[in-house]
Amino acid sequence: MAPSVPLTERKIRLSKPAIVWILLLLPFALAMVAMTIGRYQISVLDTVKILLSPISPAYAGDIPEVAKRLVLQIRAPRILAALLIGASFGATGTAFQAIFKNPLVDSNILGVTTGAGFGAAIAILLRGTHWQIQISAFLFGLLAVSLSFFGSRLYKATPLLVLTLMGILVGSLFSSLTALLKYMADPLDSLPAITFWLLGSLTNITWRSLPVLAAIALTGLVFFWFLGWRFNIISLGDEEAKSLGINPVHMKMMIIFAATLMTAAAVSISGVIGWVGLVIPHAGRMMVGPDHKRLIPATIGLGAAFLLLIDLIARALLPGEIPLGVLTGLVGVPLLMGLLRKNRTGW
Amino acid sequence: MKNNPLRIATVIILISLFLIGCTSTPQGDQTQLIETDNDAISVVEEVLEEDVSNSDIDIEIPRFTIKADVNLQGELSALYSAYFDGELPVFIMDDPDLLVTAAPEIAAERPVVYPTFLPDTILIPQIDNEDIDNFIQFAISPDGQQVLIEIGALPEILVITDQAGRQLEIHQPIRQVLSAYGPATAVIYSVNGWDRLVAASYLGARDPQGAEAMERIDPRFPELVGDDLFSQQEFDLEEAAALEPNLIIGASRSSWIESVEQLGVPVFLVEAETAQQLRETALLIGELFGPHSYAQAQAWVNYFDWVIDTIQKQWSENPMEPKPQVLFSGTEPLRVASGDMYQTEIIESAGGISVSAELSGYWNDVNLEQVVIWDPELIIIPPYGGAKVETITESQEWQIIDSVAFGQVFRMPKLVAPWDTPAPDSVLGIVWLAELLHPEIVELTCASETNFFYNTFYNYAISGDEIGAICTLN
Amino acid sequence: MTVLLKAQNLSFAYQAQKTILHDINLSVKKGEVLYVLGPNGVGKTTLLHILAGLLAPDTGQVTLADQPLGTYPAQKRAQMIGLIPQLHMPAFAYSVKEMVMMGRAPHLGWFSSPSEADESVVEEALEQVGLYELQDRPYTSLSGGERQLVMIARGLVQKCHILLMDEPTAHLDLSNQHRILEIVNQLSHQGLSFIISSHSPNDALAYADNVLLLSGGWVTEYGPPKQTLTEPIISSVYGIQTEVVFDWLAGIAVPKAVVPRRPLKLVPESLIEPGSRLNQVYEQSLVSPQIILITGLSGAGKTTWCQRLAQSAKKMGVTVAGILSPGIYENGRKLAIGARDLYGGEERQLAQLREKEDATLATPRWVFDPTALEWANQKLGSAPKTDLLIIDELGPLEFLRGVGLTEGLSRVDSGSYRVACVVVRSSLLPKALQRWSNAVVVDGA
Numbered sequence A: 001m002a003p004s005v006p007l008t009e010r011k012i013r014l015s016k017p018a019i020v021w022i023l024l025l026l027p028f029a030l031a032m033v034a035m036t037i038g039r040y041q042i043s044v045l046d047t048v049k050i051l052l053s054p055i056s057p058a059y060a061g062d063i064p065e066v067a068k069r070l071v072l073q074i075r076a077p078r079i080l081a082a083l084l085i086g087a088s089f090g091a092t093g094t095a096f097q098a099i100f101k102n103p104l105v106d107s108n109i110l111g112v113t114t115g116a117g118f119g120a121a122i123a124i125l126l127r128g129t130h131w132q133i134q135i136s137a138f139l140f141g142l143l144a145v146s147l148s149f150f151g152s153r154l155y156k157a158t159p160l161l162v163l164t165l166m167g168i169l170v171g172s173l174f175s176s177l178t179a180l181l182k183y184m185a186d187p188l189d190s191l192p193a194i195t196f197w198l199l200g201s202l203t204n205i206t207w208r209s210l211p212v213l214a215a216i217a218l219t220g221l222v223f224f225w226f227l228g229w230r231f232n233i234i235s236l237g238d239e240e241a242k243s244l245g246i247n248p249v250h251m252k253m254m255i256i257f258a259a260t261l262m263t264a265a266a267v268s269i270s271g272v273i274g275w276v277g278l279v280i281p282h283a284g285r286m287m288v289g290p291d292h293k294r295l296i297p298a299t300i301g302l303g304a305a306f307l308l309l310i311d312l313i314a315r316a317l318l319p320g321e322i323p324l325g326v327l328t329g330l331v332g333v334p335l336l337m338g339l340l341r342k343n344r345t346g347w
Numbered sequence B: 001m002k003n004n005p006l007r008i009a010t011v012i013i014l015i016s017l018f019l020i021g022c023t024s025t026p027q028g029d030q031t032q033l034i035e036t037d038n039d040a041i042s043v044v045e046e047v048l049e050e051d052v053s054n055s056d057i058d059i060e061i062p063r064f065t066i067k068a069d070v071n072l073q074g075e076l077s078a079l080y081s082a083y084f085d086g087e088l089p090v091f092i093m094d095d096p097d098l099l100v101t102a103a104p105e106i107a108a109e110r111p112v113v114y115p116t117f118l119p120d121t122i123l124i125p126q127i128d129n130e131d132i133d134n135f136i137q138f139a140i141s142p143d144g145q146q147v148l149i150e151i152g153a154l155p156e157i158l159v160i161t162d163q164a165g166r167q168l169e170i171h172q173p174i175r176q177v178l179s180a181y182g183p184a185t186a187v188i189y190s191v192n193g194w195d196r197l198v199a200a201s202y203l204g205a206r207d208p209q210g211a212e213a214m215e216r217i218d219p220r221f222p223e224l225v226g227d228d229l230f231s232q233q234e235f236d237l238e239e240a241a242a243l244e245p246n247l248i249i250g251a252s253r254s255s256w257i258e259s260v261e262q263l264g265v266p267v268f269l270v271e272a273e274t275a276q277q278l279r280e281t282a283l284l285i286g287e288l289f290g291p292h293s294y295a296q297a298q299a300w301v302n303y304f305d306w307v308i309d310t311i312q313k314q315w316s317e318n319p320m321e322p323k324p325q326v327l328f329s330g331t332e333p334l335r336v337a338s339g340d341m342y343q344t345e346i347i348e349s350a351g352g353i354s355v356s357a358e359l360s361g362y363w364n365d366v367n368l369e370q371v372v373i374w375d376p377e378l379i380i381i382p383p384y385g386g387a388k389v390e391t392i393t394e395s396q397e398w399q400i401i402d403s404v405a406f407g408q409v410f411r412m413p414k415l416v417a418p419w420d421t422p423a424p425d426s427v428l429g430i431v432w433l434a435e436l437l438h439p440e441i442v443e444l445t446c447a448s449e450t451n452f453f454y455n456t457f458y459n460y461a462i463s464g465d466e467i468g469a470i471c472t473l474n
Numbered sequence C: 001m002t003v004l005l006k007a008q009n010l011s012f013a014y015q016a017q018k019t020i021l022h023d024i025n026l027s028v029k030k031g032e033v034l035y036v037l038g039p040n041g042v043g044k045t046t047l048l049h050i051l052a053g054l055l056a057p058d059t060g061q062v063t064l065a066d067q068p069l070g071t072y073p074a075q076k077r078a079q080m081i082g083l084i085p086q087l088h089m090p091a092f093a094y095s096v097k098e099m100v101m102m103g104r105a106p107h108l109g110w111f112s113s114p115s116e117a118d119e120s121v122v123e124e125a126l127e128q129v130g131l132y133e134l135q136d137r138p139y140t141s142l143s144g145g146e147r148q149l150v151m152i153a154r155g156l157v158q159k160c161h162i163l164l165m166d167e168p169t170a171h172l173d174l175s176n177q178h179r180i181l182e183i184v185n186q187l188s189h190q191g192l193s194f195i196i197s198s199h200s201p202n203d204a205l206a207y208a209d210n211v212l213l214l215s216g217g218w219v220t221e222y223g224p225p226k227q228t229l230t231e232p233i234i235s236s237v238y239g240i241q242t243e244v245v246f247d248w249l250a251g252i253a254v255p256k257a258v259v260p261r262r263p264l265k266l267v268p269e270s271l272i273e274p275g276s277r278l279n280q281v282y283e284q285s286l287v288s289p290q291i292i293l294i295t296g297l298s299g300a301g302k303t304t305w306c307q308r309l310a311q312s313a314k315k316m317g318v319t320v321a322g323i324l325s326p327g328i329y330e331n332g333r334k335l336a337i338g339a340r341d342l343y344g345g346e347e348r349q350l351a352q353l354r355e356k357e358d359a360t361l362a363t364p365r366w367v368f369d370p371t372a373l374e375w376a377n378q379k380l381g382s383a384p385k386t387d388l389l390i391i392d393e394l395g396p397l398e399f400l401r402g403v404g405l406t407e408g409l410s411r412v413d414s415g416s417y418r419v420a421c422v423v424v425r426s427s428l429l430p431k432a433l434q435r436w437s438n439a440v441v442v443d444g445a
Helices: A016-036 A044-052 A065-099 A112-125 A130-152 A160-184 A190-199 A207-227 A230-234 A238-243 A248-270 A276-288 A292-316 A324-342 B004-020 B030-055 B070-083 B130-139 B142-150 B182-190 B208-217 B237-243 B257-261 B275-289 B291-316 B342-349 B368-374 B389-393 B426-437 B446-457 B464-471 C044-051 C074-080 C096-107 C116-128 C144-157 C174-189 C201-207 C231-238 C277-285 C302-315 C370-382 C396-401 C406-414 C426-435
Strands: B065-067 B098-102 B116-118 B121-125 B157-161 B167-171 B177-179 B197-200 B247-251 B267-270 B325-328 B378-381 B409-411 C003-015 C018-029 C033-037 C059-064 C081-084 C162-166 C193-198 C210-215 C218-223 C242-247 C254-260 C290-295 C320-324 C327-330 C333-341 C347-353 C366-368 C386-392 C417-423 C440-443
Touching (some): A016 A065, A016 A276, A044 A065, A065 A292, B070 B130, B116 B142, B130 B142, B182 B291, B237 B257, B247 B257, B291 B446, B389 B409, B426 B446, C018 C218, C044 C162, C144 C162, C174 C193, C302 C386, C333 C370, C366 C370, C370 C406, C396 C426
Parallel strands (some): C033 C193, C290 C417, C386 C417
Antiparallel strands (some): C210 C218, C242 C254
């Protein structure tokens, strides 16, 4: 029995595949808009001309050099990074929720973000360069997940519960260590730096930050997208997956490996941006349902669009940068509440 | 130089202290040293008396003669007999060895600080004499203060309101001070209170250069430094109790105030975030340490005002001179000083405009696009937190800023306390920046003022090499 | 028919020294329904997981279509064997269609998604289990029975040859149990084999071709249900007293249900004193049929007592058979004797007061209706075995002359009851006790 639709709700109802396509195109449209917005006023027309100038410099002949550089060297890499990082958080959050059969976990369930935070903090304390901070964050992110994963292997079986518990333990360990570093840090310089890193920011993105991030993120996203539908089966648990001819252990290891690389790569550049990996999957499910065949692309699009939007606010609203970790909650919570009100469905 | 008498007196005292007390370590108790001194003198006296009795001529040979107003002679007699073991001073009207007089009006220029044993009352030696110098040093020391308190010339209890608005009653003189706040420590040094410190946290002494310079200024620095024990966040109560301070100075934002008050030692809270507060801090700490320190604090305030006025006047006398746009960047290139911060006052006092003055709070993170909009003509980075000029000048992205492309990025200098922080030294930050912003019109130079400041206020004979290293741009 | 799945000498332990399954042998043919029965925790689910290839046995081997199960690649295996686990809620509210679609996984490549063809397979399966209309509903919003049907549909789209079902009827109401099992039955006739773990011997009696009874990790019985599900076997496996209820309507005794025996409470509480002889009767009735002789003077209330006994017994769910003969009174005078069949509930007049007593006749005061007697005898004889047999009353006719309710005597003799309550006047007690020496005598007053 199809529930009768009240007259007021008989608007144009988009099919779920159509919504997925819209969600996938949304970040690109937003990116174009974001290119034209910033503290520095550049008209839409000029922005377009500037964006075309790499093809033929003639397009932007009359535009000041500073505007060109701003769009091409400052805004463009930052917007691309926001897209990649947002998409990574969205997709890895969805992936982790599927393999943990739990809609309340996010990308940090195995401690990757906390580990990366510690890595960054230690590099900041040792006065590392941006590169060194990034690499340290990335490596410690991987280390944290390895600890969780192989720690749980100490038990004969690897039930999800043990893995989750290990993730929580390793997360606590690294957050304690980070707290220790913050305690040791000079309140005049390294402490604010660590604090700001832990709140997340894309301020320091340059083109040089992008290749590694893009390589890891895009590979991971394609992998997840192709795997898409199979997340459904994984989310039913090991026994059912096995009985349906899938080796859940191998598949989960691959997913965890990919998701960890993606999250670590993203976090090492952006700093800690919580919440996206938790909430985007929910928003996605409300829009396209729980089927991962659609949910994975939907959360890729949603995550990218969401972080782009957040970062746009962070960089353009006030003269000072607003930490992303602050905005994700401030913007995301009302957004999600609105969604929850609209469709009162389960997960 | 106009501060010669004091310098000479100080040098002589230091030498004599060294000669007499060379067996004991320099950080030994000051009072003890003076007593040793007294013993030595009394031995000499006995020999003298013997000579006199032998020769049967009853002539007193005064150590030195003093010219003083009649109403000051009681105080001077008390000091004299306390220091010279019951002897009485000889007052004369003309050609004295030591002149006691009211402090002169402080000239609107680089001030001279005279030994001030009572408010607005100074001691000026007229001849070069060891006794006189020792006496002067005694008169402005806590022991001298003690004598003056006993005869009622100075109050025994100082009622004072600290910068957190708390009224305190503090027994005078204070002899053992613990400073848990770097800027306050810098003020203590520049009001001649450094020899009463038992432990302190320092500004800008964490890096090796800063620590070395600080040790040159005060050899006791390695023993005194307690940056990890005493700060705004931390306060090691056990360690503090063992040091037996009779005054603790801390920041008004310190988190430990209530627990430290349990020690039963007065806790004086300081808030020096702005130039005005820094002036108040200097005067209050001066008052705590006695008339001489107060006079020196007043001298610093006058000097500070004089520097700012001079720059302002010289700038305004040249109507064509612009006010350059300055960006004060922090430990990270994109972390900039807000309008609420002291750095903004420094920029304005030096005749510039802080582009990030519209921001509020503490350090603000901004993006490069915002810096493009600000388009600063000059970027200043601080001398701490690993900030490097190259981080900005060698960044590809920063080339979008013209001033970076033209190399207009400079690091604020420092000797110990960074010149951009609310410490007395910051007066030099203003001079340095003014010289940088208006080289044609501002006559004050980094080199001359650095030399004057450290000699006068830190009592430190800064070397030419040091001055050169500090004042040479980048 | 060919053997599809065969298990030989399986044993399995999760932890060393703690063997769950010992030496299990079984085989399943095409279209066969095998029930695995046994108490909780006996290893039924483990056995299913081994048979489905999720767990490897420690010893022994499972062969699927003559090939060792272990040699099948996971995907190939899943094309042959499907497993429907015990009902649980997935973390995410997949639609019915999406849930069923997952069954297509064994037929899809690593990175491929379901195609149009897969969609139609899914729709077909949904139609087969009658859930086509619900295909877009969230699986989590369905009732237990519907969810089980979804899982069956998922098994169907898997296009496998054997479906293993772990307690498919647990937590379902009667109609849903029936619905599920009828579909299983139907599918098995179409050639799909089933291995079903269950707690219900009755389902096995109704639907299984073969039953594997597990007890303590060992196979207790293995064979057709009618042979394996007998009172002593069930009783020993489950550790309680049970009895098999037979289907009498079929003419021959077909076992229909296995029910636990409950201790009977036959008589009003006041009669049962702790430790009294009667309590012993109830306890003993669990072992062998017991007889109670109720005696007392005429008009003492023997019949009333029997009536109350029958009523309260029926209320408690105790099956009752027998004949009650209440007096029919008019103006305080007993004019006739009725006969009530306690099993069927029918009532007739058995005897009428003579107008004039005739001492020469066998029944000086009463004229018996021969057809009514015959009817009563027939009712007594045809009533099935019941918990309680009540006969009111057996008198001189039966005991001394061998006429009247003679079937009553033989029925009491047959022991096809757990407790028989027989009203006997006190003068005939010696006669009755001679016949049933272990009977207990109760004074009806």
